[in-house]
Amino acid sequence: MAERSPARHSGPATPSLHTWWAAATIIVALAAIGLAADQVAKHFAIELLPEGKPVQILGDVLIFQLVYNPGAAFSLGSGATWVFTIALAVVAVAILVVAWRIRSRGWAITLGVLLAGVLGNLWDRLFREPGFPVGHVVDYIFTPWMLPAIYNIADMFIVCSMIVVAILVLRGYNLDGSRELSAAKRRAMESAEAEAAAGANAAHDDAAPDASPKAGR
Numbered sequence: 001m002a003e004r005s006p007a008r009h010s011g012p013a014t015p016s017l018h019t020w021w022a023a024a025t026i027i028v029a030l031a032a033i034g035l036a037a038d039q040v041a042k043h044f045a046i047e048l049l050p051e052g053k054p055v056q057i058l059g060d061v062l063i064f065q066l067v068y069n070p071g072a073a074f075s076l077g078s079g080a081t082w083v084f085t086i087a088l089a090v091v092a093v094a095i096l097v098v099a100w101r102i103r104s105r106g107w108a109i110t111l112g113v114l115l116a117g118v119l120g121n122l123w124d125r126l127f128r129e130p131g132f133p134v135g136h137v138v139d140y141i142f143t144p145w146m147l148p149a150i151y152n153i154a155d156m157f158i159v160c161s162m163i164v165v166a167i168l169v170l171r172g173y174n175l176d177g178s179r180e181l182s183a184a185k186r187r188a189m190e191s192a193e194a195e196a197a198a199g200a201n202a203a204h205d206d207a208a209p210d211a212s213p214k215a216g217r
Contacts, residue, residue, distance in 0.1 A: 016103045016104060016105065016176070016177035017102070017103050017104070017105055017108065017177070018103075020099065020100040020101070020102065020103070022108075023099055023100075023102035023103065023104075023105075023107075023108040024099045024100070024102075026105070026108040026109060026112055027095070027096075027099050027102075027108055027111050027112040027115060028112070029112065030109065030112030030113055030115070030116055031112050031115040031116045031119055032116075033116070034112070034113060034115075034116020034117065034119075034120065034153075034154075034157055035116050035119045035120050035123065037116075037153060038116065038117075038120035038123075038152065038153045038154045038157070039120065039123060041140075041152070041153050042124070042138040042140070042152060042153075045064070045066055045138060045140040045152075046066065046138060049064055049065070049066040049140060050066065051066045051067070051068075052065065052066065052067060053065065053066075054142065060144060060145065061143065061145060062141075062142075062143060063142040063143070063144070064140050064141065064142065065140060065142045065150055066138070066139075066140045067139050067140070067150050068128075068129075068136035068137070068138060068139075069136055069137045069138075069139050069150075070134070070136045070137075071084070081125065081133075081134040081135075081136070082133055082134055084125065085122065085125040085126065085133040085134070088118050088121055088122040088125060089122060091114075091118050092115060092118050092119060092122060095111050095114065095115045095118070096115075098111075098175065099111070101175045101176065102175045102176070103175070103176040103177045104173060104174070104175060104176065104177035105177075106164075106168060106173065107168065107173070107175050107177075110161050110164045110165055110168065111161070113157050113160065113161040113164075114157065114158060114161035114162065114165070116154070116157050117153075117154040117155065117156070117157030117158035117161065118154075118158065119154075120152070120153065120154025120157065121137050121152075121154045121155070121158075124136065124137040124138055125137065137152070137154075138152060139151055139152050139155075140152060141153075141156075
């Protein structure tokens with residue numbers, strides 16, 4: 001008889017959603033709220049901040065500096081803005097495509113926040129100067145103690161959600177809410193369950209009355 005593969009086994013599920021509509025609703029709602037927050041913040045940055053001039057909010061801890069970024073992080077790829085537009089559009093479509101497979105509330109929230117960040121920067125690529133589809137992304141948050149780059153709320157959504165995605169994947173959480181456990185964790189769980197069962201049986205035997213026949217007088 002072939003031995004079962006010890007590689008990975010299903011474990012306890014995460015908080016789950018009954019239908020893909022529930023997951024899609026969470027994703028779309030968070031994406032819409034996040035997109036609105038990002039665009040409103042960018043509007044006020046454009047209206048209130050002088051372009052290129054640092055404005056200290058909390059000393060060197062938080063600085064606002066309005067810049068228009070044609071490229072990716074650190075202004076890389078400034079001459080190929082359209083490539084980033086396509087990449088953002090592909091990611092947005094991919095999130096919507098996998099939405100029907102999601103039954104995990106954690107995955108739905110994470111992908112909703114990721115979609116918000118992607119759409120926030122994609123909006124800039126499509127509708128800001130110098131025009132469709134090579135618009136420049138509005139960046140205005142500068143924290144030199146943490147990151148030597150100027151970014152925006154959409155970037156924060158993307159980075160934070162990608163960190164959570166990595167954690168979910170490394171911990172074995174699937175899109176449907178189930179969890180894959182490594183062989184070591186599975187053996188540990190089975191060992192703990194066996195010890196608990198043995199302890200329960202021992203306690204039951206100690207509490208049971210002696211049913212053996214009594215010796216004659």
